[in-house]
Amino acid sequence: MxxxxxxxxxxxxxxxxxxxxxxxxxxDIIDADLIAREVVAPGSAGLKAIVERFGNDILLTDGQLNRSKLREAIFNEPALKAWLDNLLHPMIRQQMKQDISQASSxxxxxxxxxxxxxxxxxxxxxxxxxxxxxxxxxxxxxxxxxxxxxxxxxxxxxxxxxxxxxxxxxxxxxxxxxxxxxxxxxxxxxxxxxxxxxxxxx
Ligand code: ATP
CATH class of the missing domain: 3.40.50.300 (P-loop containing nucleotide triphosphate hydrolases)
Incomplete structure (x- = not known):
């Protein structure tokens, strides 16, 4: 390993x-910021769950996540922020582990x-x-x-x-x-x- x-x-x-x-x-560089974007990319399970919770208005017209709108929606809403962290953090950790296992340097x-x-x-x-x-x-x-x-x-x-x-x-x-x-x-x-x-x- x-x-x-x-x-x-x-x-x-x-x-x-x-x-x-x-x-x-x-x-090999494994970048958490990039992974955090991948797990909410169009077609991802992460984005699907966010749309189910916040509605289609959380998307930009091109189908990407509207990040500033999501930031606003969870601002001063600790329960929503916790929901989002609980959704995305395990996905991000899982992807990091997978990328680490595939590193070749x-x-x-x-x-x-x-x-x-x-x-x-x-x-x-x-x-x-x-x-x-x-x-x-x-x-x-x-x-x-x-x-x-x-x-x-x-x-x-x-x-x-x-x-x-x-x-x-x-x-x-x-x-x-x-x-x-x-x-x-x-x-x-x-x-x-x-x-x-x-x-x-x-
Ligand atoms: P963030 O967490 O905000 O994304 P970062 O930690 O990735 O930032 P960088 O973007 O690498 O930080 O660096 C911040 C800025 O400082 C950049 O414009 C970079 O070019 C400049 N910088 C970094 N190190 C030096 C240095 N030793 N001397 C001069 N400028 C530097």
Whole structure:
């Protein structure tokens, strides 16, 4: 079974950037955000259940899920939010497991933004956390998403704290520096994970 390295970090911490660097080494990337979209794609059991519960108005004209409408519908409705989580989380976990079982690189990377919040590190052999100072996280996210500081701060407040993530980490990438430093950190970790995967195979 392939060694599974979990990758997480807060909003704008650099998960996509780091995952792309590992992918350049030929490492299989399993992305929870992509899977979360797949399980509600047109024709899926997930979307069928959502339409049964919320009606056809929850769809866009092209048959895709209207995500912002669903977000609005569950906003301040904890019971509906719990219903949706109970529906989708097992489907997402199941798909992650299947993708992990099909991974063919020496180790694979499971990228989950809310890994610590949803306690999904149990699905991994090691947890790699991207750590970045809040000011930098906010600055990078505001530039990338063209949003203001306040909007990013709200999202930060709803996520695990740096301390909570670091407490769960086996390995940490410091992404306070430039992209050159980041590439160096990924190169170092890649070598470490190759060694670990060889040891696991023995
Ligand atoms: P989200 O959880 O919001 O999807 P993320 O964790 O995937 O974000 P990225 O999109 O990889 O984060 O990075 C956020 C922004 O910061 C991007 O615009 C990215 O290009 C930039 N960035 C990441 N790392 C660095 C770095 N070391 N130096 C400069 N910019 C960086």
């Amino acid at each position: 392939t060694l599974v390295v979990g990758l997480t970090g807060g909003i704008g911490s650099g998960k996509t950037t780091v995952a792309n660097l590992f992918a350049n080494y030929g490492i 020496p180790y694979c990377l499971l990228v989950v933004p809310l890994m610590v919040e949803n306690q999904l590190q149990a699905m991994t052999d090691r947890l790699l956390v991207i750590d970045v100072r809040e000011e930098i996280q906010i600055a990078r996210t505001t530039v990338r998403d063209k949003v203001n500081d306040e909007q990013v701060r709200k999202i930060l407040a709803a996520q695990a704290s740096r301390e909570q993530r670091l407490a769960a980490a086996d390995d940490v990438i410091d992404n306070n520096g430039d992209s050159h430093q980041l590439r160096g950190e990924v190169a170092r970790l890649h070598q470490q994970y190759l060694l670990l995967s060889e040891q696991a195979d023995r």
